[in-house]
Amino acid sequence: MDVSHLLDPLNDAQREAVSAPPGNQMILAGAGSGKTRVLVYRIAWLIQVEHVSPLSIMAVTFTNKAASEMRHRVQDLLQIPVRGMWVGTFHGLAHRLLRSHHELAGLPEGFQIIDSDDQYRLLRRLIRERGIDENQWPARQAQWWINARKDEGQRAHAVNGFGNPAIDGWQQIYQAYEEQCRLAGVVDFAELLLRAHELLRDNEALLQQYRQRFPHLLIDEFQDTNAIQYGWIRMLAGPQGHVFAVGDDDQSIYGWRGARVENVQFFVNDFKPHTIRLEQNYRSSGNILAAANAIIANNDDRLGKKLWTDAADGELVQVYSAYNEEDEAEFVIGQIQLWIDGGRRADEAAILYRSNAQSRLFEQVLMREGIPYRVYGGLRFFERAEIKDALAYLHLLSNPDNDSAFERVVNTPNRGIGERTISQLRTLAADAGVSLWQAATEVCSRGDSQRMQVSLRRFVDLIAELRETLNSEEIGLQLRKLLDCTDLPSHYDKEGQEKAETRRENLNELLRAADSFRLSYEDEQAGLSPLAAFLAQAALEAGEAQGEEWDDCVQLMTMHSAKGLEFPLVFVAGMEEGLFPHQRSVEESGDLQEERRLCYVAMTRARERLVLCHAEMRRIYGGQNLCRPSRFLRELPGELKHEVRPGLAAAGQNTQADASSHSGGNAGSGQFELGQRVSHQKFGEGVILNIEGRDAHARVQVNFEQAGCKWLVLSYANLHPVR
């Protein structure tokens, strides 16, 4: 068989990894070394060359995005749809297992997934209900503590506090929380993993069945696995399975949420894999790579790996010392403007920072300059209040015992069921050991008619009525009816015109999603109803933070969320002691190494140009602070950096941008000319005062009647001539 199409596009190390004989492999894949490509080609190789059935392959990732990218790329490569192959996130696959074997797993058939916000509310409620001191045992910390236990595979009863009262407290809360979840028929994210682990551990026949079904396991981002995930892989692989693990210890930046980079070492010890290093980098220019290598070399305990490239040295790494954070933002945006003027796209530029709060100033300046931008992070679609409200109704219809959902909607929109009524219900429910819904129906059936019961009965009747058509209607119709009966959309009116409008739009978007939802083959196999599948998908795939992807925007995000991405032009902002490395990583956990890895990740995002910025003065929590440059800047070898002096900012190194940015003239502005009256969607009407640049890069200065004088890039501003 001709296998050249699977091997020709690869370099030697990649080829070795892809074509390795079945067995355990540890692929140490440096940044930009083609790790996804190797995973995809490996799957194709197994199917086409080793004649492994897709049914025998399980590929695990951390994000839905990575999972769907892998599936699509495999299908593109093989030119056939790959049916029956399990590709998904740890949580998604665990969920599928639990649905298929809910009885063995000790879960009700219609069990539902709660997200971390639901989990927090549930814990807060529980702590208050039990009269536990919230100052000593805050719900946030309880949540963190419980999830950490679950990530380590530990159940409440197995915790031993050795008489430590604090731990005893947490344990009590954990125990009560487990009980609440059981009563309500809900599982949190960590529970999906823990329970899937227990399911296989405690059911030998089932374990053997899955070991036989999946002799080939492929794991992406191995350095991000936590204890329970590693245990799950180990168990599923068994003595016979073949595990193809891909990871990079230098890019482990999620230790704080339970990821154990040691798992890479454990894997090497436990599985005795053949280890292959992918060290050729296809992303960054030579100087950028050398700089990143120099930084990460300061860490110890590395497995050892040195990236190299065929690419030219390229530009030096620029370091800009800003006077303060405003100067920093002005400089960065100025550089981006030059980049755009030089004929490059805005979406080739990314501004990376340590904490989200830093995005603010950049946004302001970008807004002022009329450069479109996109901020990653923030509220995702299915986390928005109105979406969660609507979904809570659906959750309640599907499983009335879901107390989280009950509490969320019982008085949303307000129907006169206040804290008083609810706390009575809670007491009733707790005493009888039943759900709030059961307590509520019980109260209503008692026939006497106090005020509490009138409003409560209206709610109970409403839910009961909606439940009647539960399985006979499409989800979209069901949702539409529900929004209609509850008048939920109007509920947001009191928040003001604009907000209410956005919320209504989001609800419409949810309706569209419900209308177009189709039960997947896998979900059908696992025995899910369309509604249950829809709700599970909403929980497991919370969606993008921003609905519409803008065409061509500057990208703003934290260094963490930049992992896996790449950009020709990268700015790393706020490289100051205390901010990056962050104060708390220096003093508390003492984990500087993870911060340094984060720095390495950030730097290796850049393809052509990398600019590191720090401010000498920064406003933090309202007060002015003098800031020392980050130690990471000191770790940067002198011969690789170019210090950009304030005031000479624009002089930089970019000859191309310099040449074209002052080309002046008014050619290429097409329908626009000096004195032309124009209108802009946001700024209203104004008159063109100045034109500079040409074609797609032309900028105009417009004096707006309302908004004042502004420079805009013609190709973005979407100006319309008036009269």
Added chain:
DNA sequence: GTGCGACGATTTTAG
């Protein structure tokens, strides 16, 4: 039961 002012904390985040 709802609305406003004080108070406190404030790294990173997928599922």
Added chain:
DNA sequence: ATCGTCGCAC
């Protein structure tokens, strides 16, 4: 500085 939560007043 700013945002979310809490307590108190209406």
